[in-house]
Amino acid sequence: MTSLAPEVVAAIDNLELIARLVVEGLRAGGHRSPFHGFSAEFQQHRPYRAGDDLKYLDWKVLARTDRLYSRQFRETTSMSVMLVLDASGSMNYPETGVSKFRYQQIIAAALAYLIVAQGDAVGLVTVQDGGLAYLPARGGRPHLRSLIARIDRLRTGGTWEPGRVVARAAERLKRRGMIIALSDFYDDEAGTLRELRRARRRGHDVAMLQVLSEEEMTFALGSTLELADLETSERRVIDPALVADDYRAQMHAFTARCRSDAAHEGIAYELFRTSNAPDRALRGFLIALGAQHQSGHAARMTLR
């Protein structure tokens, strides 16, 4: 199936429809969902040992064989995913075409659609108009529609404190879940990483989806111009030809640092360029996430 161009996807006003299109594009690729929840799925028998909970004793085996066996289960309960969205002013770029924020909305909606479709719960935490906007993680179609509508209504503006928002998302997950943070991660780089690390240590899976536009990656801005910071409104007259090389070097170092810090903390990381098709970009992320889960699968085994 042909990937959806960002411009085509952004031209569709219905975010739920976009999410479905993106997810269908993913499924056409034949990839398994990487989201592994928790359920009480029977795994095996083992000889009863003193102290085992009698409710796990397999009475039927005892009746047939006169032997005591305890039943062992694999935890397969549904997973809660909390989407952390960046609605700060810096996401409203570029002002024409597909902005980072719109791209982020599409990715978030597609993820929500994908998560709910496999029976898991998804919630939302972001900052809107200076206050925290929160939607608890739930499953089901009605909730999905409500969530996507909420995402669609979000507007960019001002600044945000990503560390605080991530911390709040981790607190709202009542049990081990997953936090997917979507942002350009310009703000409070150290604080953001600290809270993501804390969430990881609390047992949550954490993913950093860094959304950047092609223009801010390449800094191809033409002749002398005055740049206005979308968040702080600071203005600076620059000659792009003079600063482009230094800017690109710093930008490259920044993304490399985000990637390495994430890898160091066991955080999944993916860089999304707004020029790339969202389904293809999302597929890359999901493959990477699946690989990460395969490696950590044994640790999830629990005895019930």
Place this chain on the structure above:
Amino acid sequence: MTWQSPLAWIGAATIAAPILIHLLSRRAPRTQSFPSLRFVGRAAAVPLRLRTLQNVPLLLVRIGVLLAAVAALAKPLFRESRHTGPARIGVARAVIVDTSESMHRLMPGGSSLLDSARRLAATLAGEVSGASIAETQSPFDQVAGAAAWLATRPEPGALVIISDFQRGTIAREDLAALAAGTAIELVQLTPAASPGTTFLVAGDHGQHAGRVDFGATETRVRWTDAHAAPPASDSIVYLTTSAEQAAARAAERAARRAVPLVLGAAPPTARPLVIVSPRAPERPALLRSARRISAPWMADVALRLSGDSLLAEAARDDSLQVRDVADGLPAVARSQRGEPAAFVAQGVSGSTPALLVFANVHPGSLTSAALVAAIMRASRTEPRIEELDPMTIPSDSLRAWTRVVSATPVTQAGDESDGRWLWILALALLGTEEWMRRRARRIAA
């Protein structure tokens, strides 16, 4: 090129203005939103005030506009001949140039006195606000006219006479016609030392040659050859019948006695003269080939012949042998009845152009002798003996006749100037500047 208002060039200092404006002006770059300036270093910020020249061609055009305007205000004159520069003074100057024959003598530099006088007159006329130049062989005759012209001028008047000031050129009484406030300037030109001149005296006892040397205070005469051959006759060919040749020679001898003093050498051989008697065998052919005079020297000789009083008087009293008349050919002597006694034409003698003098009188007549004598006088190349007078008006006298009046500079309000071309250039440059600015804005956008 001259500048009538050179002080206007002080305005050239205004070329600093576009440079200052260029450097002090704030740029208005387009504004573009950007997610974050954290990677755009402050050190890389471009100042809004320009520290360096960003658009040198535009700056040069602006400087060109100013320079063209300043140059136009300086009132340039591209052609020197106008000579209306700042040296003009408020004086009406009447310049009289002596053109008498003595002014044809050479100066030490090689040019004639007259040429130098004319150049000087032009220079003097160009220096003042009003000028009149008169050329005359008799400067004293022109003084009254000059005084009348000066009286019509509002400025202070000045009379300038440029001459070698031979005696008789001007006298104190001649200058009395000038108003009391009129300045008098007498410019005396001095010729190079005269090389002297030779002369011939023809008398009953033959030709005698001598040489005259004119000094500053004395004239020395030396006889060089007591019996020199008559050189003048060599250049005159007398065509007549063999039967009348004796009579012709007698007339020629008489003619030489009628011209006792002939200064200078004979007419150059490049100026051949042919006198054609009425019965000369070549006369019909020469008459057919005769045409109107076109050589200047022939015209000079013809003019002098027609003005020779002795020839005119002899022709009036003589009888004509033939009555040939050629249409369009000038008569130089006429009988009492008005018929041509002699007329001249341009023809060919041998293979060279010659002045043909067709005589209608007998070759042995008095008119024929007068014609030969007149031709000898008319064809000489040296000035008249009175024009060779070395004695001039003393310098003291000339200084005493000189009067000086103060002259004031005149305003240049009405002067012509070529500044309009520079204004046009400035306007063209302004248009170019506007085009370049718009283009720069388009590129920046």
